[in-house]
Amino acid sequence: MTSVVPTRETALELFLKYNKSESLLKHALAVEGVMRYMARKTGEDEEKWGIIGLIHDLDYESYPEQHCTMTKKILEENNWPEEYIRAVLSHGWGLASDVEPVTLLEKTIFAMDELTGLVATSALVRPSKSVLDMEAKSVKKKWNDKRFAAGVDRSIIEKGAVMLAVTLDELITDCIMGMREVAEQIGLKGNIN
Numbered sequence: 001m002t003s004v005v006p007t008r009e010t011a012l013e014l015f016l017k018y019n020k021s022e023s024l025l026k027h028a029l030a031v032e033g034v035m036r037y038m039a040r041k042t043g044e045d046e047e048k049w050g051i052i053g054l055i056h057d058l059d060y061e062s063y064p065e066q067h068c069t070m071t072k073k074i075l076e077e078n079n080w081p082e083e084y085i086r087a088v089l090s091h092g093w094g095l096a097s098d099v100e101p102v103t104l105l106e107k108t109i110f111a112m113d114e115l116t117g118l119v120a121t122s123a124l125v126r127p128s129k130s131v132l133d134m135e136a137k138s139v140k141k142k143w144n145d146k147r148f149a150a151g152v153d154r155s156i157i158e159k160g161a162v163m164l165a166v167t168l169d170e171l172i173t174d175c176i177m178g179m180r181e182v183a184e185q186i187g188l189k190g191n192i193n
Contacts, residue, residue: 003081011051014078019061026186028054030116031109033186034178038108041174049105052087056109068096094156101163111160114152115175118142121149123179123188130190131179136172 006014015028035053039046059070068089075085089099090106091113101110122139123131142148161171183189 002079004079006051006055006078006080006084008047008051008054011055014074015055015058018058018063018074021061024057024061026120027116028057029182030120030179030186031056031113033182034112034116034175035109037178037181038112038174042104042108044105048084049108052084052105052109053112055084056088056091056113058088068092068099104164107160107163111157111164111171112175112178114154114156115160115171116179118149118152118154118157119172119175119179120186120188121152123190126190128190128192129188130192131176131183131188132190132192134176136169136176139172139176140169 015025019025019028032050032053036046036050038044039049055071055075057067057071058074060067063070068091071088072085075088086099087103087106087109089097090101091097091109093100093110099106101107119131119134119139122142123129123134125142126134126138128134143154157171158168161168164171166174179186179188
């Protein structure tokens with residue numbers, strides 16, 4: 001059977017079929033926003049990168065013990081292109097998947113997935129509760145406090161920065177810039193006038 005290039009609408013519909021959590025939807029939208037920003041920055045396919053960002057945690061709520069494994073099965077059943085499936089699986093490399101990030105797209109989603117959580121949490125403790133006035137130094141201030149956003153594995157973010165051959169500051173800045181574009185949808189517009 002030939003694969004079908006997914007649209008954002010079909011990807012969102014599929015995501016919502018398996019996920020009801022508002023926080024997981026906000027995370028998916030944040031990663032989508034960052035991936036779209038990064039695609040534009042690097043001259044890549046914004047639609048493809050955004051869709052992969054949106055769908056990357058497809059199975060997380062319904063099948064947490066089979067994260068990535070069920071995503072592969074679901075996407076194959078829906079005739080998604082192999083390139084999309086591989087990119088989605090690469091975000092979980094070393095944790096839930098053995099698909100090592102190789103392409104720029106794969107390395108980017110690997111690096112940015114965890115980082116969006118740290119950026120979001122850092123924004124929420126700011127007086128403005130916003131990413132719109134936030135800079136990398138705000139995130140870096142919290143970096144070594146392992147109790148802050150304890151679920152975020154900083155070593156994955158560091159590994160991602162190395163893969164992309166960028167500094168941590170640059171990676172964090174890019175993540176913030178991408179999240180600014182979807183600040184309202186992800187609840188991080190805050191109280192900026």
